[in-house]
Amino acid sequence: MEILVCVKRVPDTSENEIEINSDGNDIERDDLVYSVNEWDNYAVEEAIQIVDKVGGSVTVVTVGDDESEEVLRREMAMGANNGLLLTDDAFEGSDGKGIATILKAAVEKGNYDLIMTGAQADEGAAQVGGMLAALMDYPYASLVNLIEPGDGKLKVGREIEGGNQEMNEIELPCVLSIQTGINEPRYVGIRGIRKVASVDIPELGAGDLGMDAGAVGADAAKVKRLDYFVPDMGEGAEMLEGSTEEIIEKLIEYLKAKGGLK
Amino acid sequence: MEPVLISPASFKLFGFIPTVLFSVLIPIVGVGLFTYIIARRLEPIVKANPDFRFDRPMERIINVLKIWLGQYRHPRYMLAGVLHMIIFFGFLILSVRSSELVIKGISGDFIMPGLGGTLGDIYYFFKDYAATAVFFAVVIAAIRRGIVRPARYHYPESYGHDHTNEAIFVLAIIGTLMISESLYEACLVAAEVQKGLHATFLAPLTLAWLFKNIFLNASPATLQTLHIISYYVHDLTFFFFLCFLPMGKHFHVITSLFNVYFMRLERGNVRPVRYGVSDEELDDLESFGVKKFSDFTWKDVLDFYTCADCGRCSDQCPANTVKRPLSPRFISIKARDYAFSHFPLSGEFIAQEPLIGDIYTEDEIWSCTTCGACEQECPIGIEYINKIVDLRRGMVDEGNVPQTLQKPLSSLEKRGNPYGKMEKKRADWTKELEDCEVKILDKKTSAETLYFVDSVSSFDERMQEVARATSKILCSAGIDFGILGKAEKDSGNEVKRFGEEMLYQSLKDHNINAIKKSGVKKIVTADPHAYNTLKNEYTDIPPVEHISQVIVKGVASGRLKLKGVTEEEQEKVYTYHDPCYLGRHNGMYEDPRDAIDAIDGINRVEMLKNRDRSFCCSGGGLMLFYEPEEEERMGVVRVKMAQEAGASVIVTACPFCLVNMEDAIKVAGLEGKMEAIDLGELIVAHIDN
Numbered sequence: 001m002e003i004l005v006c007v008k009r010v011p012d013t014s015e016n017e018i019e020i021n022s023d024g025n026d027i028e029r030d031d032l033v034y035s036v037n038e039w040d041n042y043a044v045e046e047a048i049q050i051v052d053k054v055g056g057s058v059t060v061v062t063v064g065d066d067e068s069e070e071v072l073r074r075e076m077a078m079g080a081n082n083g084l085l086l087t088d089d090a091f092e093g094s095d096g097k098g099i100a101t102i103l104k105a106a107v108e109k110g111n112y113d114l115i116m117t118g119a120q121a122d123e124g125a126a127q128v129g130g131m132l133a134a135l136m137d138y139p140y141a142s143l144v145n146l147i148e149p150g151d152g153k154l155k156v157g158r159e160i161e162g163g164n165q166e167m168n169e170i171e172l173p174c175v176l177s178i179q180t181g182i183n184e185p186r187y188v189g190i191r192g193i194r195k196v197a198s199v200d201i202p203e204l205g206a207g208d209l210g211m212d213a214g215a216v217g218a219d220a221a222k223v224k225r226l227d228y229f230v231p232d233m234g235e236g237a238e239m240l241e242g243s244t245e246e247i248i249e250k251l252i253e254y255l256k257a258k259g260g261l262k
Numbered sequence: 263m264e265p266v267l268i269s270p271a272s273f274k275l276f277g278f279i280p281t282v283l284f285s286v287l288i289p290i291v292g293v294g295l296f297t298y299i300i301a302r303r304l305e306p307i308v309k310a311n312p313d314f315r316f317d318r319p320m321e322r323i324i325n326v327l328k329i330w331l332g333q334y335r336h337p338r339y340m341l342a343g344v345l346h347m348i349i350f351f352g353f354l355i356l357s358v359r360s361s362e363l364v365i366k367g368i369s370g371d372f373i374m375p376g377l378g379g380t381l382g383d384i385y386y387f388f389k390d391y392a393a394t395a396v397f398f399a400v401v402i403a404a405i406r407r408g409i410v411r412p413a414r415y416h417y418p419e420s421y422g423h424d425h426t427n428e429a430i431f432v433l434a435i436i437g438t439l440m441i442s443e444s445l446y447e448a449c450l451v452a453a454e455v456q457k458g459l460h461a462t463f464l465a466p467l468t469l470a471w472l473f474k475n476i477f478l479n480a481s482p483a484t485l486q487t488l489h490i491i492s493y494y495v496h497d498l499t500f501f502f503f504l505c506f507l508p509m510g511k512h513f514h515v516i517t518s519l520f521n522v523y524f525m526r527l528e529r530g531n532v533r534p535v536r537y538g539v540s541d542e543e544l545d546d547l548e549s550f551g552v553k554k555f556s557d558f559t560w561k562d563v564l565d566f567y568t569c570a571d572c573g574r575c576s577d578q579c580p581a582n583t584v585k586r587p588l589s590p591r592f593i594s595i596k597a598r599d600y601a602f603s604h605f606p607l608s609g610e611f612i613a614q615e616p617l618i619g620d621i622y623t624e625d626e627i628w629s630c631t632t633c634g635a636c637e638q639e640c641p642i643g644i645e646y647i648n649k650i651v652d653l654r655r656g657m658v659d660e661g662n663v664p665q666t667l668q669k670p671l672s673s674l675e676k677r678g679n680p681y682g683k684m685e686k687k688r689a690d691w692t693k694e695l696e697d698c699e700v701k702i703l704d705k706k707t708s709a710e711t712l713y714f715v716d717s718v719s720s721f722d723e724r725m726q727e728v729a730r731a732t733s734k735i736l737c738s739a740g741i742d743f744g745i746l747g748k749a750e751k752d753s754g755n756e757v758k759r760f761g762e763e764m765l766y767q768s769l770k771d772h773n774i775n776a777i778k779k780s781g782v783k784k785i786v787t788a789d790p791h792a793y794n795t796l797k798n799e800y801t802d803i804p805p806v807e808h809i810s811q812v813i814v815k816g817v818a819s820g821r822l823k824l825k826g827v828t829e830e831e832q833e834k835v836y837t838y839h840d841p842c843y844l845g846r847h848n849g850m851y852e853d854p855r856d857a858i859d860a861i862d863g864i865n866r867v868e869m870l871k872n873r874d875r876s877f878c879c880s881g882g883g884l885m886l887f888y889e890p891e892e893e894e895r896m897g898v899v900r901v902k903m904a905q906e907a908g909a910s911v912i913v914t915a916c917p918f919c920l921v922n923m924e925d926a927i928k929v930a931g932l933e934g935k936m937e938a939i940d941l942g943e944l945i946v947a948h949i950d951n
Binding site for chain 2 (some may be wrong): 012014015016017031033035078079184185186187188189190191192194243244
């Protein structure tokens with residue numbers, strides 16, 4: 001099975017203190033460390049496990065700049081066979097539909113049976129997977145937490161709100177967005193990344209993909225960010241401050257006062 | 263003079279078969295078979311990875327004299343140890359006699375060279391006592407193994423069948439050797455007495471003496487028969503035993519001498535990924551660590567062969583005590599069983615499966631805190647930490663790392679600390695420090711001494727107190743010091759021990775660079791884990807001291823003045839908990855105790871398990887992030903030990919021990935009755951400068 005996994009480079013939320021920049025239109029990006037979007041790691045791991053079972057190859061693709069190459073290498077160190085970097089000045093400022101359009105062009109250049117994305121990204125809107133499926137006219141399953149490969153079909157499990165589980169049969173080719181917890185992604189150390197450090201990763205621009213550069217990018221974006229801020233504290237909200245011990249003490253006090261603890 | 267009994271060398275069975283034939287055949291077959299078995303057993307050793315153990319012969323010989331010949335570690339388990347020593351020394355003494363007997367079967371008059379005169383008289387006198395002592399030691403040992411059954415020999419079902427039968431069988435063999443040798447001798451002397459000859463003197467109350475008296479009135483024919491039978495029973499048993507040794511846990515009789523000679527000389531370090539491959543060449547290696555059996559080094563295989571299944575390692579192992587799925591002795595025994603089944607005595611060697619999932623489990627290998635209690639205890643120099651780390655290297659190389667450890671490892675790679683905190687906040691703990699200036703060393707600021715704080719003391723709220731206490735001690739002792747601040751990264755002690763060698767190397771290289779740039783002359787740390795790796799594994803950096811050494815020196819020189827205990831403290835009973843990386847791995851047992859005792863009037867007691875038998879708090883560094891399966895926390899077990907010792911305050915000299923003890927006190931429900939304090943904090947409370 002030929003599998004394409006779409007991944008994204010995001011600021012690592014657990015290793016950064018996210019602050020809004022002075023212009024108020026984005027987060028402060030100096031001093032940030034980046035990593036692969038967590039959901040995408042699960043998608044790549046799942047793809048590798050499927051290929052281990054039924055054969056084929058895994059390609060990881062991302063839309064971004066030169067720095068995005070590091071996430072491709074990390075996923076290749078996990079075991080993805082090929083990387084594909086979609087990069088072009090014209091891509092900058094694309095909205096979700098723009099990204100899906102770029103990915104569609106990449107999908108059409110290949111011969112993929114299955115396309116996977118993370119269910120969402122740390123700084124995203126969980127929209128690209130569904131849009132890509134629609135643009136391709138492929139069937140789509142979201143929040144997938146179980147995959148059983150079959151002949152020309154897959155059995156996929158989906159997580160339903162409230163902890164219920166749903167099983168579906170879906171025809172290939174299709175797009176799946178992967179939920180965390182579907183597997184335990186393997187560890188990638190420095191050594192693994194160094195092993196794939198010299199592997200060639202093709203870079204494709206709008207021209208290489210044979211697409212209309214005007215259809216993507218900031219100008220074509222129909223969704224535009226207007227503002228970016230930390231919401232004002234609403235009524236009844238209070239940030240507890242102090243040492244951990246003090247915070248715990250205050251919390252217990254509150255819970256007792258409101259009758260939550262007896 | 264005509265011999266009173268016909269010797270096995272001249273005897274004719276049924277009057278026509280010369281028994282000398284057996285005397286010649288038995289040794290030839292025995293030695294031949296033994297040689298073949300050993301050759302087959304050597305195969306996995308030859309095929310194993312290299313291990314450099316041929317250096318420093320004098321130190322190795324001293325180890326052999328002390329640990330092997332001197333049986334130095336045996337009395338740590340008094341009864342079993344003394345029994346073993348009797349059997350061991352008995353074997354050494356009787357090996358001369360047994361060799362003599364083998365040749366006597368061919369040449370009746372043979373006497374071992376040198377034993378013809380007075381020396382011989384002395385030897386023959388003592389060897390009878392040796393045989394008798396061994397016999398009784400064997401009887402007691404058999405009662406222990408077969409009837410008393412101490413818990414440490416117990417075999418959990420998951421680890422395979424137990425070795426009690428094998429142990430008792432071997433004890434029976436040894437008993438047979440002792441009886442047959444004594445009986446052979448006794449018959450001869452009894453016959454001499456009967457003929458009124460000048461009989462050989464038999465040491466009173468020995469087996470031989472007893473048999474002589476029993477058979478004094480037996481007919482000459484009976485004596486002759488017993489003489490011959492006991493000789494061949496001895497001869498056959500002797501060579502059977504020789505060939506049986508390499509079949510199981512009694513292989514140690516042969517291998518222990520070599521194992522002790524080649525045992526590790528240094529502590530506190532971990533062996534390289536591959537001997538003979540420099541750090542720079544590591545990238546060229548196809549595979550890291552131990553994945554298959556043949557990835558072990560030859561010393562590892564020798565260790566497996568040498569394990570006597572005595573269970574002392576596991577008895578001391580904190581992971582085993584709290585029922586984590588790790589018991590060090592089974593690391594050896596499972597590997598030995600594997601070696602025996604995959605490298606059989608006859609036929610083809612069997613292809614190897616990956617060890618993890620076959621004979622070891624992931625949790626088993628991650629359960630080890632690398633405290634070193636097992637290695638400290640092993641009477642024959644078997645090692646575990648290197649193997650555990652190498653098995654982890656193998657798992658890391660396959661991407662097989664528990665999810666709870668992946669995050670801190672990735673944070674260490676990106677931010678240089680396991681919490682993923684920003685580098686620029688590494689020195690924030692100094693903000694709350696009063697009356698003591700902590701310099702942050704850079705191009706403009708320099709100091710004589712570097713305080714290497716390490717990640718946890720820099721970022722963990724509770725452990726920051728340790729960093730502040732350490733700074734106050736340095737200030738009070740008038741030491742010109744500073745910290746690296748954001749230029750410091752995690753020391754990597756646990757990163758290395760969790761098998762992430764390449765990440766460790768990058769942390770180490772970064773720190774060495776930063777230390778060199780700072781231009782300091784000395785390094786001090788309060789974290790034994792940092793102390794360990796800086797001292798034993800970093801190269802090309804100034805000498806490293808632990809804060810307890812600074813305290814002891816400061817008190818001795820008078821630069822650090824301490825006041826005595828307060829009235830409230832007079833009621834308290836203090837006990838010192840030895841951190842593994844200060845004690846066992848670096849031999850620093852007395853400095854922290856001296857530092858505590860420098861406080862006038864302090865009441866300090868020892869826990870039963872102290873110094874090199876200290877019980878791990880449950881580990882530091884990445885171990886804090888690992889979620890083991892266990893029935894009880896190690897820290898809780900340790901806190902209870904302190905309670906048994908009558909202590910009310912546990913003094914530690916390691917930030918990890920401190921937090922583990924504090925947590926354990928809460929879990930054990932001993933809040934109010936027991937407290938934990940860091941050595942530095944205790945000292946700061948008594949500074950009187």
